[in-house]
Amino acid sequence: MSRVGLLFGSFNPVHIGHLILAEYFATRTDLAEVWLVVTPHNPFKAAAGLLPDAERLRLVQLAIAGNPRLRADDVEFGLPRPSYTIATLDALRQRHPATDFVLLMGADNLAGLPRWQEAARLLAEIDIYVYPRFGSTPVDVAAFPRARVLAAPLLDISATYVRESLRTGRSIRYLVPAAVEAELLK
Ligand SMILES: Nc1ncnc2c1ncn2[C@@H]1O[C@H](COP(=O)(O)OP(=O)(O)OP(=O)(O)O)[C@@H](O)[C@H]1O
Numbered sequence: 001m002s003r004v005g006l007l008f009g010s011f012n013p014v015h016i017g018h019l020i021l022a023e024y025f026a027t028r029t030d031l032a033e034v035w036l037v038v039t040p041h042n043p044f045k046a047a048a049g050l051l052p053d054a055e056r057l058r059l060v061q062l063a064i065a066g067n068p069r070l071r072a073d074d075v076e077f078g079l080p081r082p083s084y085t086i087a088t089l090d091a092l093r094q095r096h097p098a099t100d101f102v103l104l105m106g107a108d109n110l111a112g113l114p115r116w117q118e119a120a121r122l123l124a125e126i127d128i129y130v131y132p133r134f135g136s137t138p139v140d141v142a143a144f145p146r147a148r149v150l151a152a153p154l155l156d157i158s159a160t161y162v163r164e165s166l167r168t169g170r171s172i173r174y175l176v177p178a179a180v181e182a183e184l185l186k
């Protein structure tokens with residue numbers, strides 16, 4: 001079974017922090033590929049400043065074009081909202097029965113995972129590769145038997161910073177791939 005890492009996000013927009021992370025997991029671990037799963041707009045969260053779902057997906061596709069180890073996935077667009085990771089995982093497993101999925105997660109998100117939908121089943125069913133994040137409080141990874149911390153590079157870049165740069169007319173060159181920059185500046 002090929003092992004595929006899942007990187008979930010709003011990707012509003014995708015930036016080099018996401019891409020360097022995805023490439024790290026796709027080429028320096030036992031994973032064959034990493035799929036960037038674009039989360040649709042959460043109806044319980046403010047939509048202000050959120051690019052339409054299809055546009056965020058398109059930007060991810062542009063960003064990873066030509067990379068055989070990365071894929072953009074829109075499975076959550078067709079699932080009930082909000083998107084629960086366990087439901088997404090069930091849908092992905094049904095579509096790709098020969099794939100062994102691994103959850104990629106920032107150290108900042110791991111602590112909250114026990115409160116997610118069907119957390120006990122999620123934690124029992126999937127390996128989790130944890131990457132460091134700036135400012136995240138240390139979490140006891142030993143409490144998560146299927147979680148491992150990997151030394152992915154840490155970049156202090158966020159989609160918020162890219163959006164703020166766009167809003168104030170500052171450069172986003174190198175923060176996003178050139179094709180994404182061109183699309184955002186159209
Ligand atoms: N610079 C980065 N380095 C490592 N991981 C990142 C980085 N930026 C985002 N991520 C991770 O990628 C996942 C998806 O990111 P998301 O779309 O939420 O981007 P973001 O840049 O954090 O967005 P925003 O600034 O809008 O909150 C998140 O779970 C987050 O942990």
Ligand SMILES: O=C(O)c1ccc[n+]([C@@H]2O[C@H](COP(=O)([O-])O)[C@@H](O)[C@H]2O)c1
Nearest residue numbers: 008009010039083084085086115116117
């Ligand atoms: O499954 C859940 O209950 C659940 C609860 C909170 C967050 N998540 C997932 O974690 C990712 C980050 O969530 P958030 O709220 O920190 O943006 C997002 O892509 C969700 O799919 C999942």
